[in-house]
Amino acid sequence: MDNAELLKELRIDRNQREAHDSGPGRWPWIAAGVLVLLALLGGGAWLWLGQRPLPVKTATAVAPTAAGESGAVLQATGYVTARRQATVSAQITGTLTAVLIEEGDRVTKGQVLARLDDSGYKATLAAVKAQADAAHALVTQYQSQLKQSEHDARRQQQLVERGLVSRQSAEQAQTQVESLRAQLAAQRQQAHAADAQAAVAKVNFDYTVVRAPFSGVVTTKDAQVGEIISPLSAGGGFTRTGVGTIVDMDSLEIDVDVNEAYIGRVKPGMLAEAVLDAYPDWKIPAHVVAIVPTADRGKATIKVRVALEQKDARVVPDMGARVSFLEEKAKAGAAAPQGVLVPATAIVQRDRHSVVFVLDGEQVRQRTVTPAAQTYGDLRLLPAAVSAGESVVVSPPPALKDGSDVQIAKP
Numbered sequence: 001m002d003n004a005e006l007l008k009e010l011r012i013d014r015n016q017r018e019a020h021d022s023g024p025g026r027w028p029w030i031a032a033g034v035l036v037l038l039a040l041l042g043g044g045a046w047l048w049l050g051q052r053p054l055p056v057k058t059a060t061a062v063a064p065t066a067a068g069e070s071g072a073v074l075q076a077t078g079y080v081t082a083r084r085q086a087t088v089s090a091q092i093t094g095t096l097t098a099v100l101i102e103e104g105d106r107v108t109k110g111q112v113l114a115r116l117d118d119s120g121y122k123a124t125l126a127a128v129k130a131q132a133d134a135a136h137a138l139v140t141q142y143q144s145q146l147k148q149s150e151h152d153a154r155r156q157q158q159l160v161e162r163g164l165v166s167r168q169s170a171e172q173a174q175t176q177v178e179s180l181r182a183q184l185a186a187q188r189q190q191a192h193a194a195d196a197q198a199a200v201a202k203v204n205f206d207y208t209v210v211r212a213p214f215s216g217v218v219t220t221k222d223a224q225v226g227e228i229i230s231p232l233s234a235g236g237g238f239t240r241t242g243v244g245t246i247v248d249m250d251s252l253e254i255d256v257d258v259n260e261a262y263i264g265r266v267k268p269g270m271l272a273e274a275v276l277d278a279y280p281d282w283k284i285p286a287h288v289v290a291i292v293p294t295a296d297r298g299k300a301t302i303k304v305r306v307a308l309e310q311k312d313a314r315v316v317p318d319m320g321a322r323v324s325f326l327e328e329k330a331k332a333g334a335a336a337p338q339g340v341l342v343p344a345t346a347i348v349q350r351d352r353h354s355v356v357f358v359l360d361g362e363q364v365r366q367r368t369v370t371p372a373a374q375t376y377g378d379l380r381l382l383p384a385a386v387s388a389g390e391s392v393v394v395s396p397p398p399a400l401k402d403g404s405d406v407q408i409a410k411p
Contacts, residue, residue, distance in 0.1 A: 053407040054400055058359055058391040061340040064381060073327045074265050075378065076304070078256030080276075080319040084214065084248035087222070089241055090116055092207045093230040096223055101244050103221055107212040114243045116229065118208035125201040132194035139191050142184035149177040216246040219317070247317055253289065253308060254321045257301035266291060266325055272306050277320035285309040286323065339372065339383035346392040347371055347380060356382070357400055359391040359408075366402035 094116030101113050153173040159165040223229055223240040230239045254274055258266055272286040289305040296302070306323050308315065346356050347369065354371060357364040372381035386392065393400065400406070 053362065053405040054397060055409040056357075056364075056396065056400065056406045057394045057409050059343050059346060059394050061342050061382070061386050061388055061390050061392055063388045064337045064339065064341055074258070074262050074325040075322060076256040076258045076325070077320070077322050078254050078304075078306075080252055080315060080317055080321055081255050082247045082249075082251050082317050083253060084251035085216070085219075085245060085317075086213055087242040087245045088113060088210060088213065089231050089243060090114075090207060090210050090229050091231055092116070092204060093228065093232075093239075094118075094208060096225050096227050096229055096243075099221070099223060099225055099243060101218045101221055103218055105218045106216070107218060107246060108215045109212055111212045112209055113212055114210040114223070114229075116208040116210070118205060121201070121205040121208055125198070125205045128194065128197045128201045132191065132198045135187065135191035135194040138187045139184065142180060142187050146177065146180040146184055149173070149180050153177050210243055212246060214246070214248055216248040218244050219247050220245040249313075249315075250311060252311075252315055252317065254286070254306040254323055256304050256306060256321075256323050257296065257299060258304050260295055260300050260302050263291065263302045263304075266304055271326040273324045273326060274306065274308060275322045275324075276315065277322070279314060282314075284312075284315075288325070337372070337381055337383075339381050340386050340388045340390075341379040341381055342386065342392050343394050344378055344380045345395045347382075348396050356386060357393040357396050357402075358386060359393065359406070362405055362407075364393060364400065364402070364404055364406050 096114055097117050098115040099113075100115075101107065107113065153170070153176070156165060156170040156173040160167050160170045221244045222242045223244070228239050229243065230241065232241070266288060268288050268290055270288040272288060274284040274286045276282065276284070286306050286308050289307045292303040292305065294302070342356065347354050349355070350366065353368050355366050355368050357366055367385045369382050369385045372383055393406070
């Protein structure tokens with residue numbers, strides 16, 4: 001057999017190759033391999049995730065408040081507000097010729113803050129004063145004429161009694177006296193009216209000087225020299241309605257929003273403790289001034305006014321603050337409750353039991369607890385099972401179990 005015949009024998013028929021490729025035995029093996037690979041990958045991921053530490057947040061269990069001290073029964077957040085503040089303006093419309101304040105300046109009651117152009121008011125005041133002086137001069141003139149007429153009338157009456165003049169002359173002299181008396185009375189009224197006009201002009205003239213209504217600190221400066229100021233917003237954006245804002249720092253207090261579900265714990269006069277967000281280590285003694293008798297429907301809160309018992313320059317309006325409402329001091333000699341206080345969110349249900357997870361190195365241990373009935377704000381009393389100083393997991397995730405590896409989440 002020559003080489004051509006050998007090559008012909010070795011050639012594969014195309015129909016046989018297509019039949020072999022489309023056979024039913026190849027694809028099941030491929031699908032089985034893919035499933036095995038996915039199973040291996042899933043099992044490895046489950047093992048890797050199962051061994052990965054769970055991130056958790058912890059809190060330290062603390063002993064209850066000792067006897068003779070006050071503990072917080074509720075906390076709320078709010079802002080520092082001023083009960084006494086005013087945007088100072090002029091009572092007349094005019095152009096500012098001097099503004100004597102800057103932000104941060106301390107002013108006293110009656111201090112001059114700004115001046116308006118007073119040329120027109122000064123001229124008006126001078127004119128009405130001149131009219132008042134003229135009216136009073138006429139009063140003096142009428143008084144002199146009346147005095148002379150009274151002397152003339154008396155002489156005429158004496159002459160009538162002697163029969164030297166007729167009675168008609170005496171009557172005319174008396175009529176002149178009555179007429180001058182009436183003119184004098186009218187002139188006195190005109191003089192009073194002129195004095196009143198002068199007083200009005202003086203008041204308007206004094207309005208050109210803007211003074212502080214009370215002592216405080218300037219928080220904003222709202223106008224500059226050359227601008228028009230008016231108590232009304234006439235002229236649109238070209239007219240200022242105020243020179244600046246003054247805040248009485250002695251009237252600062254804190255307004256907090258208390259959830260209406262806990263408002264029953266707050267009473268007027270109740271002791272409190274305020275901490276400013278800007279100074280977290282500074283605790284300011286305070287007390288409840290009043291509970292505003294209205295609720296915020298959207299937030300389901302009620303506003304509570306809290307007065308600060310210490311005044312300090314570091315406290316300024318609109319600062320954020322956190323207020324702790326304190327329970328009444330325990331009687332002397334009263335024993336502190338046994339157990340520890342932990343956040344209420346650290347207590348969860350597992351198999352119908354209340355449990356907490358206590359940190360043990362890099363793992364947690366589940367402990368069954370029985371919380372006491374009384375509450376301490378956001379804290380719960382655990383009479384047993386947890387010791388002071390131990391760390392408990394806050395809001396344990398459902399996957400957390402006894403012996404689980406954990407990692408402390410950064411705040």
